[in-house]
Amino acid sequence: MTARTIKVRARLDGSLDSFPLDTGAETRIVVQRPKLHILEVARFSFFGDREILLPDVERLAPDEPGPDRVPGVEVAAAALLFLHEHQDKKLLVVGHTDTVGSKKDNKTLSEDRAKNVWFYLSGDIDGWASHSQKHHTVEDVQSILRWLAAAFSEMDCDPGPVDGDLGPKTRAALQNFRDVFAERAGVEPWTGQKLREDDWRAFAHYYDDAVAARLGTASPLVDIRERAPFCTSAWAGLGEKYPTENPTRDDFDSERNRRVDLVFLDPEEQRFITDEASVEEYLYAPDALVRREWLPIGFPARSDELAVRVETDDGKPITGVECTLTLPGGEVRVARSDARGVVRFFGVPPEAAEFRMPSIEASDWDAIEDAVRPWPASAEQTVDPGDEPEFDEDRPLTPAERSAFDVDDDDDYADDGELGDEGEDDLDDDANA
Numbered sequence: 556m557t558a559r560t561i562k563v564r565a566r567l568d569g570s571l572d573s574f575p576l577d578t579g580a581e582t583r584i585v586v587q588r589p590k591l592h593i594l595e596v597a598r599f600s601f602f603g604d605r606e607i608l609l610p611d612v613e614r615l616a617p618d619e620p621g622p623d624r625v626p627g628v629e630v631a632a633a634a635l636l637f638l639h640e641h642q643d644k645k646l647l648v649v650g651h652t653d654t655v656g657s658k659k660d661n662k663t664l665s666e667d668r669a670k671n672v673w674f675y676l677s678g679d680i681d682g683w684a685s686h687s688q689k690h691h692t693v694e695d696v697q698s699i700l701r702w703l704a705a706a707f708s709e710m711d712c713d714p715g716p717v718d719g720d721l722g723p724k725t726r727a728a729l730q731n732f733r734d735v736f737a738e739r740a741g742v743e744p745w746t747g748q749k750l751r752e753d754d755w756r757a758f759a760h761y762y763d764d765a766v767a768a769r770l771g772t773a774s775p776l777v778d779i780r781e782r783a784p785f786c787t788s789a790w791a792g793l794g795e796k797y798p799t800e801n802p803t804r805d806d807f808d809s810e811r812n813r814r815v816d817l818v819f820l821d822p823e824e825q826r827f828i829t830d831e832a833s834v835e836e837y838l839y840a841p842d843a844l845v846r847r848e849w850l851p852i853g854f855p856a857r858s859d860e861l862a863v864r865v866e867t868d869d870g871k872p873i874t875g876v877e878c879t880l881t882l883p884g885g886e887v888r889v890a891r892s893d894a895r896g897v898v899r900f901f902g903v904p905p906e907a908a909e910f911r912m913p914s915i916e917a918s919d920w921d922a923i924e925d926a927v928r929p930w931p932a933s934a935e936q937t938v939d940p941g942d943e944p945e946f947d948e949d950r951p952l953t954p955a956e957r958s959a960f961d962v963d964d965d966d967d968y969a970d971d972g973e974l975g976d977e978g979e980d981d982l983d984d985d986a987n988a
Contacts, residue, residue: 558583565589567827567837569844588846589824591838592637592644595849596630596672596815604656604813606667606690608675610762611702628762632769634676634817635779637850642782644819647828648673648790649838651797653812654805658794666792672815673790675759678780684755693719696750699758700728706765709735721748729754736760786820791831797839800894861900863910865892872896873915881909 558581563571567589576582596608610628638646650669652661667690674683687695697717704713712735714728726748736757737744745753767776798812818838820828827837838845861880865873876892883906892898 560585562587565844567824567843567845588844590846590848591824592819592848592850594630594634594637594817594819596627596817604664605692605695606664606671607687607692607695608668608672609695609698609702610765611698611705628765629769630817631676631762632766633850635766635776636770637819638779638784641819642784643822645784645786645825646676647786647788647818647820647834648676649816649818649834650790650792651812651814651816652795653798653809654795654807662792662794664792665794666790668815669790669792672817673785675762676779676817677785677789680756680759681752683759684752687755687758688750688752691750691755693721693725696721696729696754697725700725700732703732703758703761704728707761709739711735733757786825786828788828788830788834791834793831793835793839796835861903861908861910863898865896865898865912865915876912877914879911879913881911882906883908 559577560583561574562585563574564587565571571586608627608631611626634646638644648669650665650667650672652665654661656664667686671683671686671690674680674686694717697714697719700712700714701717703710710732712728712732714725729750730746733746733754734744740757740760745751763776770776795812798807798809799814800809800811801807824837827833837843863878865876865878867873872892872894873896874892874894876896876898878890878892878898880888880890880900880903882888882904888900890898890900
């Protein structure tokens with residue numbers, strides 16, 4: 556007798572929805588862990604150890620290594636678009652730091668970063684202006700003015716180097732920006748050497764223009780802010796408690812750990828998140844059931860850059876992978892994935908190029924367009940060269956088979972009488988009723 560398989564997803568607290576069981580038949584229940592979608596606003600969307608969300612990225616020299624750098628406006632656009640397309644979800648903003656500095660200071664820094672991102676995304680521009688006015692540095696302002704000068708043709712407001720000096724060139728650039736904005740907005744221009752909240756409201760206006768340009772329309776931006784799709788506890792700052800890189804090292808300087816997570820929650824998950832303690836218990840504690848899925852965002856920081864992240868199917872970076880890029884003229888470039896599993900090529904022409912990962916491609920695999928590339932056998936699993944994999948359709952794949960042949964999980968519930976895929980995040984129970 557063929558067993559009936561039912562897939563159910565656990566809630567954040569481990570409880571399940573009720574479902575019927577038939578007598579006189581075997582039922583196989585596959586319990587899936589709850590899954591969260593997350594966007595990451597990393598350190599490079601802020602200046603140093605500061606709190607203000609910046610629109611652009613810190614520029615790197617072409618040959619300088621470093622983690623993925625995505626502009627803040629790209630992250631904002633991706634978050635708003637995801638909420639626009641998934642209107643049942645709500646957003647939670649969670650700030651984190653690395654382990655450099657005191658725990659008290661890091662807790663405050665994580666809270667302020669989360670609040671600054673939340674103020675902007677929610678459309679509380681007065682709140683964002685007030686918060687930014689209180690927490691900004693001169694470097695923040697210079698960075699924004701440089702972005703404005705590069706991104707908007709009407710702006711002649713480049714302050715020169717981002718050096719923290721509120722000198723004549725920076726003051727002149729700021730005043731030029733004010734004059735252009737006032738003319739565009741139809742308001743009286745304002746003057747003064749010091750920043751005021753009006754400047755931050757004007758900055759937010761251009762942030763919105765850049766986000767709308769990336770969305771192709773302003774409607775998602777307006778829709779999201781009118782709907783206010785945020786959790787009851789809209790933001791939290793967890794300090795240095797939950798680093799993702801070298802979590803056991805103290806005083807560890809890490810760009811990856813200085814981040815803000817944008818966490819998207821389904822309706823069933825939203826009721827569990829009521830305060831900071833519940834955020835820790837259900838989303839970040841080591842024994843939390845939740846499974847995290849990172850959403851892709853934005854474009855490379857440079858137009859001539861190719862950035863590829865190499866990771867396992869559960870999101871863990873694969874480091875040290877040798878990758879090759881063959882350009883149209885036959886030139887072959889070689890690079891390795893870094894600590895985040897990211898491999899980067901610079902100065903890439905717009906023509907088609909071939910990207911390969913020879914160190915993890917099976918030696919007997921012939922390149923065929925759109926073919927699935929099998930992973931090489933692990934130490935516990937040997938595969939004779941030339942053997943073709945055979946599948947028994949009457950049984951689920953083993954974890955070793957899933958890993959070797961890169962089979963994706965199906966998150967949808969299986970229909971009655973249909974055997975569902977068995978993922979590594981599933982908890983299996985056999986039930987005979």
